[in-house]
Amino acid sequence: MATIPGTTRTALQSFQALRRLHNNPGAHTGRNQLAVLLSRPYTPARRFLHNGRPQNAQSEAAKNNSSNPALSFPCLDAQDAKSALLSARSLESGPEPSYTTGHHEQYRCKEPLLLDWGGVLPEFDIAYESWGQLNPEKSNAILLHTGLSASSHAHSTDANPKPGWWEKFIGPGKPLDTDKYFIICTNVIGGCYGSTGPSSVDPSDGKRYATRFPILTIEDMVRAQFRLLDGLGVHKLYASVGSSMGGMQSLAAGVLFPERIGKIVSISGCARSHPYSIAMRHTQRQVLMMDPKWARGFYYDSIPPHSGMKLAREIATVTYRSGPEWEMRFGRKRADPSKQPALCPDFLIETYLDHAGEKFCLEYDPNSLLYVSKAMDLFDLGHAHQTDTKKRRADYEANLALGNDTVNTDVTCSLTLPEKPYEEQPSVTASTPAMDQSLSGASSPDAPPQDLVAGMTGLKNHPVLVMGVASDILFPAWQQREIAQTLRAAGNEKVQHIELGEDVSMFGHDTFLLDLKNIGGAVEKFLS
Structure with a gap:
């Protein structure tokens, strides 16, 4: 040793x-x-104070002179x-551990990926796994999106028999039926299970990115996934399915590539991140x-x-x-x-x-x-946010066209802490609508924000399943109701919204990982 x-x-x-x-x-x-x-007893290294006396000696003296024994930790x-x-x-x-869960497939994209906040990945890897068979028409593919810390290993494979994070939901006769569908799951960019992320090597200098890695968005992750689909020859998905952060990706995929997706499933997700x-x-x-x-x-x-x-x-x-x-x-x-x-x-x-x-x-x-x-925090499918992002991307693309290697010219973070601590302003907060209220002046207090309705109009013709859980405190059930209400306000008549009450599940946000009967059953019925 x-x-x-x-x-x-x-x-x-x-x-x-x-x-x-x-x-x-x-x-x-x-x-x-x-x-x-x-x-x-644990004996750490003896540290000396400036006067040369061992610090531990002072501590020991204090312990011995105390009227009560010191606690152990x-x-x-x-x-x-x-x-x-x-x-x-x-x-x-x-x-450093390997951060992999065993064997997975690797797709390397040699084309640069421009990110929403100006960063560029000159090339990148996407780790993915698949189950089932792609039909000759390539029309039965389902893209399964992951939560924050999940790998592409959603189900066991011959090469990697370890149970996956959605093991019971995938397979013959299961909600994601491998007799019918070709299931693809990726590790998102920014992750550490085989896809390019901060622990990856920057090809420009052969050193790890670390915090030189550029800021990401959920949409950046989805664009990278669709590069993989291009490589696999899948031009249109039968469905986009995801839970938690994956539910956000599933909606974002529909907004970014509406013509390339059939059905959409969003479980315990949101249309924009909220303060809590x-x-x-x-x-x-x-x-x-x-x-x-x-x-x-x-x-x-x-x-x-x-x-x-x-x-x-x-x-x-x-x-x-x-x-x-x-x-x-x-x-x-x-x-x-x-x-x-x-x-x-x-x-x-x-x-x-x-x-x-x-x-x-x-x-x-x-x-x-x-x-x-942080990418989850930045998520917002509102029209204003999408418009700002498109303009910013257009500026970056113009910069690239001029031959600039670094399209984000504001490379130094100028954010400083406010001079004064935050103070409540009752006169302002009392007149400011909550995020789940309408900004349009509509008569109904439950009406979704018009900005969000405008941002999700592109999904008005897609069948969408939205699921939430009443015991979820991270993505409360009202956020899934907001998705469903927004889609309906945008003209979508194919929205199914299911909310599991606390009498059905007390597992909170993790319900999507555990409830095969209610979560899996609804997904299976919707996809069939």
Whole structure:
């Protein structure tokens, strides 16, 4: 084992025990064992103050003079031990995982891809997998869009038998019936499961993009997907299907390429991102970027910001499920009621979140989380937003035509924090319509915004299935109702809207991953 300064063998053994327990499906019940293993003292490197006295000596003196013993923090010891283990690993093979889920197909596009905010990918890769057979007319293809952190591995294959993230929904006789349809699923650009993203190598200099990667939009992801379809000779999709961020992509595909899509399915998505979901993704990005190991995104030759990623995933997990479900699963139970309460994970719900964050923190590239989640925040199918984007793209294309390699001339971010903190302005906010109200002065308060109606008019002739879940707090059910109402206001008479009440599902946003009967059944019926 490599020698790791400032770290005891006990700490490494504690981390290895932690990793074994987290990889164990019964990890919740193993917390008592974990508490014992990590209760052993962890001795970090001795740090000296400016006067030469060991800082640990001062701390020890304070502990000994206190009227109460100091608390132990096994959760922090485990993070330190993980950093130490990753440091040792970097001496051997580098700390970065492969970020793949096994075998997938690779499509390389040699043509430049102009992005909505002025960046350019000179060339790019799209990782994809497929199931079923493309018919001679090439008319039975379904493009399946993923959520934020999913790979192209939606279902097992002969080359990769690992179960996919929508395993039960794809196959012969399943909602996405491989006896009828040719299913294609991609890892989005910006991701880290084989498609070009921040961890990829920039062909211009042979170094990883890191945070030199350009800002992305959902529409950029869709344009890249359609380059793949061009390469496969698929000129029109039978359907575009997606959930969560995939539901956003599915609608965007219809708006961008209305003539190339038949049916559209959007599950637990939205037509534009709203403040609550933006706020939640903001907090995830902030805790990740505040991890010193993030290093402004240039961490690929060092220790990845695993602590920030862990916390970001814990915040995300809070939004993926629902309070009623957790009440039933965990209640107010503590992992070990016989022990003193701790500031580290103590309640069962805390250990659940801790496990979710620990399991994920080295499975996904932190920079991809930043870029892809920001693309979700920028999503808006309103007419004004589309008009501004088209104008901006036209300016960039004109720049390209003049031979400029960098079409985004504003390469330096000029954003500064406001001089004064935000202050509530009751007189303004009281007269400003909420985002889910009409801006047209229509008599009905439930009428969709006219800007959004104008932006989605291109979908008025498409059969569209919109599904939502009442227990979803990340993409609340009113956002799916907004999609359906907007499409109907745009003249679409082929909209089906289904909302699952809490009596049907308490799984919150994750319902689309779990409910084969209600989600899968509705999709199967709509596609047939």
